[in-house]
Amino acid sequence: MKTIKTLASAGLVAALAATGAAAQEVNTEVSGEISVWTWPNNDRTFEALMPAFNEVYPNVTVDVQGYPSGNNVYLNTLQRALMSNSGPDVAMIEIGMIAQLRDRDQFADLRDAPFNAGAMADQFTDFAWENVLGADGQVAAVPKHIGPGGLFYRADIWEEAGYDTDPEAMAELLSDWDALLEAGKQVAAPNERWIIGSGEEIVRSYLAQNGLSYFSEDGTHNFDHPVMIEAFDLVGEFAEADLISPFSAWTPEWQGAFARGQFASVIYGNWMGGLLKRAYSTEDAGKWRVTFAPAAPNGVRAFNMGGDYMAVLAGTDNPEAAWAFVTFVVSDPASLEQQYQQDDLYPAFAPATESDWINFADPYYGGQNVNEFFAEVQEKLVPLTLHPLDSIAQSAMQTAVDNVVRGVMSPQEALAQAKEQVEARL
Incomplete structure (x- = not known):
């Protein structure tokens, strides 16, 4: 050496x-x-x-x-x-x-x-x-x-629906999850365009806004927790309004939907921008913007994903x-x-x-300095508790929300199935 x-x-x-x-x-x-x-x-x-x-x-x-x-x-x-x-x-x-x-x-x-x-x-x-x-x-x-998180949105699509697409205006418009649900109904087109790419976006961001992990510090799973139930119910509401795409996250169909302009918005960590730029939405520079995610009932909009x-x-x-x-x-x-x-x-x-x-004017985001949002999120986010079975819980959650979105199961049935899968590994 x-x-x-x-x-x-x-x-x-x-x-x-x-x-x-x-x-x-x-x-x-x-x-x-x-x-x-x-x-x-x-x-x-x-x-x-x-x-x-x-x-x-x-x-x-x-x-x-x-x-x-x-x-x-x-x-x-x-x-x-x-x-x-x-x-x-x-x-x-x-x-x-x-x-x-x-x-x-x-x-x-x-x-x-x-x-x-x-x-x-x-x-x-x-x-x-x-x-x-x-x-x-x-x-x-x-x-x-x-991964400080936020809402990535196609300014051109939301503008066509009649909305002011300035990031600050969008933050005010989409102040909470109910507001996103109502506004999204004016933007989505049945079987053609959605405002949420996958139900996992809702669950992961909603849990993090509430400081809830898949497992508590003592190792107890949280699939019975009221916040987890609220998150699945929220998926059910958005799915019933046909605002969530039927594609499972990270599949080729889901990835291709970005380039096809089928996602008006998605909710992920900061890193999603890199995937948009280099892989999923390479021809759409200047069309994407970033704002805060809708607030949970506790008023928190920040989360890490x-x-x-x-x-x-x-x-x-x-x-x-x-x-x-x-x-x-x-x-x-x-x-x-x-x-x-x-x-x-x-x-x-x-x-x-x-x-x-x-802090720079990013041409991919139409000259927006996205750090004006992510820096605030980074300061306010609540870190989650990590557990060795997080990958198992994440997989069970994703399968469950896909079943809700596709109408295969109710939120209660899907959550029960996810809980059963996680408990089998404990």
Whole structure:
């Protein structure tokens, strides 16, 4: 292993120095090839970062492999690799997987040399850092981005329906879920256009606005909780009004509906913008805007949906190169600016939120500075409690809401089915 030299990336040093933090020493002469596993759209994000990364680390080659995220394909692929002590040098971990994976000893403890990640702990959003800590305090990964959420809408479609599509005006119009329901009836077209892409958008955002996770801190599931019942009832109301598309989220039909102009709006985390720009709605630059999601009965509009982390596998043959890539992606200003402006990835690295580049007139959003909304959401959101069975609960929830939307089950029946599926795994 090479001795780490006091030769740091100028970007990283500047970012940390601006906050009074000590910059980590990095070895820009590290060399070798590493492999990275992730999912779409992160594979494109990483490929796009290679020129900037190799300006700092010219002797490191990164092989990026993207696996589908739907139906737990990526999670299952990674778990099989961990069980056989194989896999990549660096692995992405989505927020719904982190509680399930963070205690696996196949991941390097990033407190140890040559990583020394503890020196960066106070530079990340608090809840994102807490999510990576294992039962014994080990650091299983470092946060990459978080997911402050909002309502993405097609200004041209809402304008055709007669509405003022300025983001502030839309925030006032869609002040709560009832308001979205009523306004949506004027925008949706039966079997042609919807204002919600999938019922999961309603459940996930509504739960988060109310601070309700799939599981409580004591491990008890919340599928009997009044807020969960309210969320499913809300799906039922929107479905009865034909405001939710019949497509399951993340399927080819659902993805294609964006390009066909069939979704007037969707409710997701900040990262959805990257998928719109690079994959789902590439020909619609200038048409999309962002505003706050409708408020829950408690008045809260803010929520977090999503976020991810980067882990180094304990079996890597080149921990220095792996760590160089990880720290560059999650903390280097050039990396974070590119990820935010091109892929709408909101940094978990706290000093970045004070950067000038996070506030800009984005041509994809018709010149809107979307951070005027997401910065406020990030400040007000309530972090959720994570549980090892989150991916199971998420899958059960998604199946249940699809059944409600398609009229296969009532909200009560679908929720009971989801509860049964989750309890079978407890």
